[in-house]
Amino acid sequence: MDPPADTPPGTVASEEITPAELQLAARNHGMPLEALRHPITPLGLHYTLIHYDIPAVDPSAWRLELAGRFERSLSLSIDELRERPAVTLPVTIECAGNGRARLAPRPLSQPWLVEAVGTAEWTGTPLAPLLEEAGLLDDAVEILFTGLDRGVEGGVEQSYERSLSVPEACEPQVLLAYQMNGAPLPPQHGFPLRLVVPGWYGMTHVKWVCRIAALAEPFEGYQQAVGYRIYGPGGAPGAQVTRMLPRSLMAPPGIPDFLTRQRFLEPGPCLLAGRAWSGWAPIESVEVSTDGGLTWAPADLDEEVADTAWRGWSHEWDAREPGAYELCSRAVDAAGNRQPTAGAWNLKGYANNAVERIPVTVRSPEPG
Numbered sequence: 001m002d003p004p005a006d007t008p009p010g011t012v013a014s015e016e017i018t019p020a021e022l023q024l025a026a027r028n029h030g031m032p033l034e035a036l037r038h039p040i041t042p043l044g045l046h047y048t049l050i051h052y053d054i055p056a057v058d059p060s061a062w063r064l065e066l067a068g069r070f071e072r073s074l075s076l077s078i079d080e081l082r083e084r085p086a087v088t089l090p091v092t093i094e095c096a097g098n099g100r101a102r103l104a105p106r107p108l109s110q111p112w113l114v115e116a117v118g119t120a121e122w123t124g125t126p127l128a129p130l131l132e133e134a135g136l137l138d139d140a141v142e143i144l145f146t147g148l149d150r151g152v153e154g155g156v157e158q159s160y161e162r163s164l165s166v167p168e169a170c171e172p173q174v175l176l177a178y179q180m181n182g183a184p185l186p187p188q189h190g191f192p193l194r195l196v197v198p199g200w201y202g203m204t205h206v207k208w209v210c211r212i213a214a215l216a217e218p219f220e221g222y223q224q225a226v227g228y229r230i231y232g233p234g235g236a237p238g239a240q241v242t243r244m245l246p247r248s249l250m251a252p253p254g255i256p257d258f259l260t261r262q263r264f265l266e267p268g269p270c271l272l273a274g275r276a277w278s279g280w281a282p283i284e285s286v287e288v289s290t291d292g293g294l295t296w297a298p299a300d301l302d303e304e305v306a307d308t309a310w311r312g313w314s315h316e317w318d319a320r321e322p323g324a325y326e327l328c329s330r331a332v333d334a335a336g337n338r339q340p341t342a343g344a345w346n347l348k349g350y351a352n353n354a355v356e357r358i359p360v361t362v363r364s365p366e367p368g
């Protein structure tokens with residue numbers, strides 16, 4: 001149905017977003033970018049992504065099973081896991097589809113702009129000693145993590161599951177986490193137990209883990225072989241998606257317009273600040289632009305909190321001249337990875353770490 005002829009401009013939507021995308025976007029929420037002000041994302045502001053349904057778990061009946069290429073099978077209750085040595089780590093997690101909705105044409109999936117990231121303090125027990133206790137056999141090549149959630153994807157009914165190679169799984173910072181920011185995991189973040197693999201894109205951090213299997217052959221299930229690959233132009237599944245590429249985001253300054261989120265600032269000095277991360281190497285530098293990327297100035301880096309978490313940065317901007325500006329930031333990591341100006345298109349819209357642009361208007365001073 002066409003809107004009435006007297007409908008004011010800017011009040012009705014065009015074809016932009018599909019009902020399927022809107023349904024996903026209403027279930028899976030991002031981190032509001034103003035939460036970049038917090039080094040640890042407060043509970044409830046961390047992004048979340050759930051492929052199927054959030055399982056309802058009775059913690060007294062729940063068990064973690066270890067099976068496959070081990071000398072012995074193990075079955076552990078959540079209390080038995082809590083009695084094991086505990087570690088707390090701040091870890092930045094970003095969805096591999098972050099930036100997807102900035103690609104053209106937009107791959108049909110969860111339409112993230114740039115907000116699919118967060119940093120929580122995860123408490124749990126290191127995975128490697130548990131694998132050792134079960135007697136990991138020499139012929140094991142991968143460890144498979146299975147979640148309680150089931151669904152259909154690409155026509156295949158499946159439990160959500162992903163694997164890591166044995167050396168990746170045995171990294172000392174890999175945790176089986178049961179707390180987020182000091183509280184039991186909320187249902188949407190994997191209650192009662194999830195995997196945390198610092199440096200890797202979100203899909204690796206399997207939530208609602210109920211089974212850990214040691215495999216003698218590489219895992220060829222959907223989320224490994226079909227999903228989370230960078231598809232080439234011929235449609236062939238290319239490289240697997242693994243670690244997070246560098247990205248810097250800015251906490252948007254000033255105040256927003258409710259509908260457009262166009263931002264307004266009073267003229268004068270303005271401290272631009274944000275956070276940057278990479279899963280490949282520590283952040284080496286962050287640069288800031290106020291003219292849409294024509295010229296760049298170095299930002300000051302805050303102290304590193306942990307090598308598993310994002311790094312804060314800031315830059316003093318002299319915003320005394322009224323007018324329109326486009327604010328950007330970009331990061332480089334110590335392995336030489338840098339953020340591109342435009343993202344490389346791929347079928348599933350993964351790993352688009354292109355520089356984000358924030359349009360702002362510096363207002364004219366009030367007369368008198």
Ligand SMILES: Nc1nc2c(c(=O)[nH]1)N[C@H]1C(S)=C(S)[C@@H](COP(=O)(O)O)O[C@H]1N2
Nearest residue numbers: 047048049050051095147160202203206207
């Ligand atoms: N069991 C299970 N684990 C999962 C998922 C899922 O749908 N099911 N989603 C993955 C994806 S794609 C992401 S980005 C992260 C999101 O974690 P969060 O919701 O705690 O931020 O969880 C990962 N682990």
Ligand SMILES: [Mo]
Nearest residue numbers: 095096202203
């Ligand atoms: Mo994701």
